[in-house]
Amino acid sequence: MSNIPADLHYAKSHEWLRLAADGTALVGITDYAQSSLGDITFVQLPKVGAPLAAGATFGVVESVKAASDLYMPVAGIVLAVNAALDANPELLNQDPYGEAWMLKLKLEGSAPAELLDAAAYARHLG
Numbered sequence: 001m002s003n004i005p006a007d008l009h010y011a012k013s014h015e016w017l018r019l020a021a022d023g024t025a026l027v028g029i030t031d032y033a034q035s036s037l038g039d040i041t042f043v044q045l046p047k048v049g050a051p052l053a054a055g056a057t058f059g060v061v062e063s064v065k066a067a068s069d070l071y072m073p074v075a076g077i078v079l080a081v082n083a084a085l086d087a088n089p090e091l092l093n094q095d096p097y098g099e100a101w102m103l104k105l106k107l108e109g110s111a112p113a114e115l116l117d118a119a120a121y122a123r124h125l126g
């Protein structure tokens with residue numbers, strides 16, 4: 001069974017969103033996603049300042065098994081990217097909800113209603 005923290009919002013495409021009170025959010029991939037990919041070997045993320053629409057592709061994760069596009073769970077402007085993933089992409093396998101966050105965003109609007117809570121995401125996984 002995948003680890004699904006209750007305090008996050010989830011996209012059906014297996015990205016998570018952690019909202020902060022200041023109108024920013026962190027984005028990453030779920031435990032299910034990293035487990036499905038296997039040993040992650042490379043992460044490509046957007047540049048700081050990039051505006052991204054909800055549902056848009058924001059990067060790529062490559063593993064020994066496959067390459068997978070990453071999709072924005074919300075619209076926002078990239079405030080920061082996790083540079084630690086350049087040198088240590090395996091952090092995604094080790095700590096997908098902590099040290100391996102991918103983007104910090106300034107939200108444009110609110111989180112879309114189609115994002116799932118932990119219980120709904122668990123049902124989505126089956």
